[in-house]
Amino acid sequence: MLQTLLLSWLALMAITSTPLTRTTAGVAAAAAAADYGDDSAIVHLDVSARVKQHRRGAEGNLVEGEEHMRKLLLQWDAVDGALGYEVCHNCQPTTGSEVKNGELQGIITPVPVDQTKAGRPVFIFPNAPLGKNTFHVRVSTKKNEWGPWSAQRTFNVDEEVGTIHHHEDDEL
Secondary structure, rough: OOOOOOOOOOHHHHHHHOOOOHHHHHHHHHHHHHHOOOOOOOEEEEEEOOOOOEEEOOOEEEOOOOOOOOOEEEEOOOOOOEEEEEEOEEEOOOOOOEEEEOOOOOEEEOOOOOEEOOOOOEEOOOOOOOOEEEEEEEEOOOEEEEEOOOOOOEEEEOOEEEEEOOOHHHHO
16 A cells, blocks of 8 residues: 555656645745746745855955854755846745735845856845744746745754755744
């Protein structure tokens, strides 16, 4: 029985181009894409991010007075035909491209298509607050039109530098 179920699931995965997900954020992003009518305009935000110290200059010296600060680098795959991206920090997107502020004051920041690292779009967030930080990203492929918000990514920023990974809200 288990083997039949596993084979059925594998067959379903081979037929569909969208991976199955158990997260409500993933389901919400897929539903929003269906409303938008173009799933090629969905941004797939990475599940890992980089935390760095504030450094400056060719030697990479720590910025005096900012030793306690951390910057966060988020990346995603480029979307063909993108005119620009928006990153929503600590916001609660609703259906489609709408957004409402959550308990924390949400901030939406534009990211130009030429802001890249290793050929992929990047959002550099200086002085990222320590603790829980949530992010969504969306893309504009038509003038004055935005696609749906990506699935939420939640990162716990602390004093340590290096790679951090997305956590579901109930894991923090």
